[in-house]
Amino acid sequence: xxxxxxxxxxxxxxxxxxxxxxxxxxxxxxxxxxxxxxxxxxxxxxxxxxxxxxxxxxxxxxxxxxxxxxxxxxxxxxxxxxxxxxxxxxxxxxxxxxxxxxxxxxxxxxxxxxxxxxxxxxxxxxxxxxxxxxxxxxxxxxxxxxxxxxxxxx
Numbered sequence: 001x002x003x004x005x006x007x008x009x010x011x012x013x014x015x016x017x018x019x020x021x022x023x024x025x026x027x028x029x030x031x032x033x034x035x036x037x038x039x040x041x042x043x044x045x046x047x048x049x050x051x052x053x054x055x056x057x058x059x060x061x062x063x064x065x066x067x068x069x070x071x072x073x074x075x076x077x078x079x080x081x082x083x084x085x086x087x088x089x090x091x092x093x094x095x096x097x098x099x100x101x102x103x104x105x106x107x108x109x110x111x112x113x114x115x116x117x118x119x120x121x122x123x124x125x126x127x128x129x130x131x132x133x134x135x136x137x138x139x140x141x142x143x144x145x146x147x148x149x150x151x152x153x154x
Contacts, residue, residue, distance in 0.1 A: 001037045003145030005115045008032070009074070016149035022046055022102035023153060032071035032108055033115055037143040040067040040117040046130065049101065051109040052092075058130040059111065060098045061089030061143060063105035064067030064121050087126040090100065093115075096127055101151035117143035 009029040010016050018024040036043070043065035049057045062072070065086040078097030081087055093099040103109040122128075122136040 001117070001143035002035065003033050003037075003115055003117060003143050004035050005031065005033045005113060005145035005147045006013075007113075007147060007149075010149045012147055012149075014149060016101055016151045018151075021151055024100075026098070026100045026130040027075040028072065028098035028100075029114075030072065031113060031147070032076040033145060035143075035145075036067055036070075037117050039119060039142055040101075042118050042121045043067060043069070043104065044116040044118060044122070045072070045113065046133065047111060047113045048130070049103070049109050049111050049148055051103070051107070053104065058092045059100065059112075060091060061128065062086050063089065063124065063128070063133055065119070087124070087128070089124075089126075089128045089130065092130075101122055101137075103151060103153055105153045108150050111149050111151060113147045115145045116141050130143075131143060 007029050020029045045062040047060035088097045091099045118140045
């Protein structure tokens with residue numbers, strides 16, 4: 001099943017505003033979703049950049065999002081456990097929470113926000129790595145959606 005993942009900050013394939021990057025205040029962008037399968041037990045959000053020079057760079061991991069949650073606000077706190085029960089993982093900046101686009105100057109990069117609906121909660125503590133999250137969600141995806149934005153530093 002396809003989940004519709006959108007942001008009020010940017011449209012699919014368009015530029016991510018600088019306030020959500022290392023050139024701005026580096027807040028996480030607002031995200032909202034609809035058409036989550038009815039059998040969903042938890043949601044996982046992964047944001048990464050496959051165009052990074054050293055290989056895919058993880059910008060954000062949020063997992064065990066309750067299925068009744070339909071959005072994440074702008075500026076999600078950079079803490080391990082969120083008030084609604086979700087956990088945040090370790091990004092490639094070696095920090096918990098969101099780390100915005102910060103590509104080398106001159107090249108445009110793509111940033112994929114991927115939302116997965118799962119048939120279970122992930123048995124992972126806060127601060128898990130992308131590898132741990134991806135291994136745990138394997139074979140448990142009942143729906144997914146994606147939003148891609150681009151960013152280029154001057």
